[in-house]
Amino acid sequence: MNENLTLHPDGRTTLRMQRRLPHPPAKVWRAITEPQHLAHWFPAEVTIDGDRIGYGEGPDGRITEMNPPHxxxxxxxxxxxxxxxxxDGEGSILTLTHTFPDRHGAASFASGWHTCILALLASLDGRSTAPYATVQPADFARIHEDYIAILGLDPVAAADDTAVRLERQLARPADEIWHLLHGGDATPGTPPPAAFTAPGVQPGPVTRTETGKLLEYDTPGGSVRWELAQGTGQGARLVITHSGADTSTVHAWRVHVAEVAATVAG
Structure with a gap:
């Protein structure tokens, strides 16, 4: 499969994924447009009524182009x-472009579509398919981390002479991450758990904690704030803000965030 990202001036991101399927276009077309076939691989319950497309919950979408079988x-x-x-010969080239506002969620989207397209291929082959929801968390986490590397998703969202901010989608829920990082050991007035620090950063005492959500501590020149919020897909979004830092700390935090992600992925 070939994958790449395009960043647009308006802040939106397009994920492009391509795969060759050993089935003719007409058969693939039915699999991606007819609800009875979509039920075997698509991650939502689809209904189609005219140019309206429903997904089982949330607002309906709109069909913007329908040119069978292309x-x-x-x-x-x-x-x-x-x-x-x-x-493509006796088969087809299927290309998916997914445009969305959350760049840091791209690996979650890619992981999900990777899993779905495998199920689509199994359905086209006449093999049994496993629902998207049955994919084991550890398997999904490993695929997610592969796509972080494939898509070049650097966690540094901003860095200047006064602060460093890193944002990284993780592949596990916030409560699991909090446990893995020993967040429950954090108490105001005491040093933060080691997993919440990075080489070269001198941690002062913890100033605030919210279980599974937030940890803050002082540093000689400012403060460090860890946040775990709702992310894209099955995992939490990690945001680290180090105020009073400079760009020399970016590498240390980038390496540390990669280590945290690897720990979370197992």
Whole structure:
């Protein structure tokens, strides 16, 4: 599979994924546009009524292009999905472009679509398919971390002479991450657990904690704030803000965030 990201001036991001399927375009077209076939691999319960497309919950989307058996495009909340099918010998080239506002969620989207396309291929082959929800967390976490590397998702969202801010989608829920990092050992007035520090950062006492959500501590020149919030897909979004820092700390935090992600992925 070929994957890449495009960042747009308006802040939106497009994920492009492509795979060759050993099935003719007409058969692939039915699999991606007919609800009875979508039920075998798509991550939501789809209904289609005219140019409206429903996903079982949340607002309906709108079909923006339908050109059988080549192009099927539709919206899903704030996202845009475009499926293109091109003949390739006796098979097809399937290209998915997914445009969304959350760049840091790209690895979660890619992991999900990777899993779905495997189920799509199994369905086309006539093999049994496992629902998206049955994928084991450890397997999904490993795929997610692979896509972080493939897509080049650097966690540094901002860095200047007064602060460093890193944002990174993780592959586990916040409560599991908090436990793995020993967040429960943090108490105001005492040093933070080692997992919440980075080489070269001199941690002062913890100033605030919220279980599974937040940990703050002082440093000689400012403060460090860890936040675990709702992320894209099955995991939490980690945001680390180190105020009073400078750009020399970026590398240390980048390496440490990669180590945390590896610990979370298991």
């Amino acid at each position: 192009v099927f495009a539709h919206t899903w909340q704030d996202d845009e999905l475009r499926w293109e099918i091109h003949p």
